[in-house]
Amino acid sequence: MSSIFVFPGQGAQVVGMGKDLYENNAAARAVFDEVDDALGEKLSDIIFNGPMEDLTLTANVQPAIMATSIAMLHASGQSLPEYVAGHSLGEYTALCAAGALSVGDTAKLLRIRGNAMQTAVPVGHGLTAVVLGMEIDALRKICEQAGCDVANDNSMGQVVISGAKEAVETAMNMAKEQGAKRAMPLALSVPVHCRIQQPAADAMASALHEVKMNTPSVPLISNKTCTALTDVNEIKEALVYQMTHGVRWRESVLNMAELGITDMVEVGPGSVLTGLCSRITDKITAKKLEI
Numbered sequence: 001m002s003s004i005f006v007f008p009g010q011g012a013q014v015v016g017m018g019k020d021l022y023e024n025n026a027a028a029r030a031v032f033d034e035v036d037d038a039l040g041e042k043l044s045d046i047i048f049n050g051p052m053e054d055l056t057l058t059a060n061v062q063p064a065i066m067a068t069s070i071a072m073l074h075a076s077g078q079s080l081p082e083y084v085a086g087h088s089l090g091e092y093t094a095l096c097a098a099g100a101l102s103v104g105d106t107a108k109l110l111r112i113r114g115n116a117m118q119t120a121v122p123v124g125h126g127l128t129a130v131v132l133g134m135e136i137d138a139l140r141k142i143c144e145q146a147g148c149d150v151a152n153d154n155s156m157g158q159v160v161i162s163g164a165k166e167a168v169e170t171a172m173n174m175a176k177e178q179g180a181k182r183a184m185p186l187a188l189s190v191p192v193h194c195r196i197q198q199p200a201a202d203a204m205a206s207a208l209h210e211v212k213m214n215t216p217s218v219p220l221i222s223n224k225t226c227t228a229l230t231d232v233n234e235i236k237e238a239l240v241y242q243m244t245h246g247v248r249w250r251e252s253v254l255n256m257a258e259l260g261i262t263d264m265v266e267v268g269p270g271s272v273l274t275g276l277c278s279r280i281t282d283k284i285t286a287k288k289l290e291i
Contacts, residue, residue, distance in 0.1 A: 001260060001262045001263075002081065002082040002083065002259070002260055002261050002262065002263075003081030003082060003083070003261065003262070003263040003264070003265065004081055004082065004083040004084065004085060004221065004256055004261050004263070004264050004265070005073070005080060005081055005083075005084050005085075005094070005097065005264075005265050005266075005267050005289075006084070006085045006086065006087070006090070006094075006264055006265070006266050006267070006273050007066075007069050007084070007085070007086035007087070007090035007091075007093035007094045007097065007266075007267055007268050008065060008069065008086075008087055008090050008266065008268040008269065008270055008272055008273055009065070009086070009087040009088035009089050009090045009247075010058070010061055010062065010065065010088060010089060010188065010192070011186075011188075011270075011272065012065055012268060012269045012270035012272055013055055013056065013061050013064060013065055013269060013270075014269060014270075015047075015048075015049065015050035015051070015052050015055055016047075016048055016049075016050075017047060017064075017068045017269040018032065018047060018048070018067070018068040018071050018072070018269075019047075019048040021071050021072065021075050021291070022044065022048065022071070025071075025074075025075040027071075027074040027075050027077075028071035028072070028074055028075040029071075030074070031067055031070050031071040031074055031103055032044040032047070032067055032071055034103045034104050034107075035063060035066075035067040035103060035104070035107040037104065038103070038104035038105070038107040038108050039063065039107055039108070039111055043060060043063060043064060043067070043107075044067070046060055046064070047064045047067065047068065056187075056189065057114075057118075057189060058114040058115075058117055058118050058188075058189050058190050059111055059114035059115045059118060060114070061114070062089045062092075062110035062111070062113055062114040063106075063107040063110040063111050063114070065089065065090075065093070065268060065269065066089065066092060066093045066096065066106055066107065066110055067103075067107065068268060068269050069090070069093045069097075069267050069268030069269070070093060070096055070097060070103060070106075072267055072268060072289055072291060073097055073267050073289070075291050076267075076289055076290065076291045078289070080097060080098060080217060080218050081218070081263075081265070082218060082219075082261070083218055083219055083220075083221055083228060083256070083259070083261060084097055084098050084216070084218055084219075084220055084221070085220060085221035085222075085252060085256070086220075086223075087152075087223070087247060087249055087272075087273060088152070088192070088193070088223065088242065088247050089110060089113065090268070091220065091222070091223055091238075091239060091242070092106050092109060092110055092113075092239070093106070093267075093268070094220055095213070095216055095220060095235065097267070098216035098217045098218050098220065099214055099216060099217045100213050100214050100215065100216040100217075100220075100232070100235070101211070101213055101214075105211050105212070108211075109204075109207055109208070109211060112203060112204070112207045113200070113203075113204055113207075113243075116199065116200035116203035116204060117190045117192070117197060117200045117243075118189065118190050119199070119200070120190075120196065120197050120198070120199040120200040121190055121191055121196055121197070123189070124165065125164065125165055126162070126163065126164060126165055126168075126190060126191030126194075126196060127162070127163070127164075127165040127168040127169065127185055127191055128151060128160060128161070128162040128168070128185070128186045128188045128190075128191050128192055129160070129161055129162070129168050129171075129172050129183060129184060129185045129186060130158065130159070130160050130161075130182075130183070130184060130186055131158075131159050131160075131161060131171075131172070131175045131180050131182070131183045132157060132158055132180065132181045132182040132183070133157050133179070133180050133181030133182065134157070134159065134175055134178070134179065134180040134181075135157075136150070136153050136159055136250075138178065139159050139161065139171075139175060139180075142171050142174045142175055142178065143161055143163075143171050145171075145174070146163075146167045146168070146170040146171035146174060147163065147164065147167040147170075148161055148162060148163030148164065148167040148168045148170075148171050148194065149161065149162055149163050149193065149194040149195055149244075149245075149246060150246040151191075151192050151193035151194055151246050151247065152192075152193065152246060152247045152249060153246055153247065153248055153249060153250045153251065154247075154249050154250060154276055155249070155250050155276045155279040155280050156250065156279060156280065157181075157279075158276075158279075160186065160192075160193075162191040162192050162193055162194040163191055163194045163195065163196060164191075164196060168185075168191070171183075172184075172185075193242060193243070193244070193245060193246050193247060194244065195244055197243050197244050198243075198244055200243050201240050201241075201243035201244050204239065204240050204243055205240045208236045208239060208240065209236075213232045213235070213236065214232070215230055215231075215232060216230060216235075220235060221252050221255065221256060222235070222238045222252075223238065223242045223247045223248060223249070223252065224238040224241045224242055224245065224248070225238065226248050226251045226252040226254075226255045227255060228259065249273075249276065250276075250280055253276070253277055253280045253281060253284065254280060254281060256284060257281050257283040257284055261284060262283065262284060262285065263284065263285050263286075263287075264277050264284050264285070264286040264287070265286075265287060265288070265289050266286065266287070266288050266289065267289045268289075271288055273286070274286040274287060274288060
């Protein structure tokens with residue numbers, strides 16, 4: 001029996017997240033201050049006060065969710081369990097939690113990541129959509145035919161697809177024709193985890209080459225391999241890989257159960273990962289972090 005802390009990705013954000021912690025907990029305040037110093041701006045002001053359209057900008061929301069998640073972890077005073085994992089940008093948060101990256105370096109990497117993702121695809125040229133009620137293998141075939149990609153395999157019957165706008169629209173229509181319950185666009189400013197993010201992958205390869213990464217204190221369950229990684233070079237390669245390939249969250253959670261993980265604690269805003277876990281396996285009990 002073992003446990004894992006998991007950290008959310010984009011979409012978990014709300015204006016005001018972490019504000020109470022900043023005002024009432026010194027450890028949490030130090031995290032937000034370090035992120036502000038690293039970025040040379042008051043990102044915390046946008047996190048706490050909005051407006052929402054500024055917070056949801058990819059270059060802001062990625063370091064914002066990381067900052068809030070790490071602030072919550074530090075405020076809780078809890079030590080890490082046997083494993084960590086994160087959904088998409090949450091992998092960076094997980095590595096920060098495990099001491100592989102400093103808070104400041106993580107914020108800088110996520111700012112680079114967000115900017116690179118936005119720059120890689122002109123506004124309006126990409127699209128991300130969720131498809132409900134269709135098997136992953138059938139949807140992969142549709143994406144191959146349409147010319148887009150599976151971005152997130154979140155749980156049985158919930159898959160996110162992404163790519164060029166026309167290709168994703170074609171895939172959505174094909175999915176509905178072939179029996180999907182729903183197929184609808186997501187409110188993301190960029191297409192995620194797809195082939196047209198190759199320029200962003202190149203940018204992250206350069207950024208990760210320059211940053212100092214320590215061996216994490218506990219293994220990371222990787223979005224790429226669904227297995228436990230501790231080797232720094234493997235982790236960096238996996239972080240680059242995830243820019244253009246899908247997040248294998250369903251498979252990762254199933255492998256967590258195979259590793260003997262029985263308890264999952266979601267650290268960060270929202271409870272998306274807790275909900276997904278309950279739909280993937282009954283062998284793991286998931287809950288939110290208690291602070």
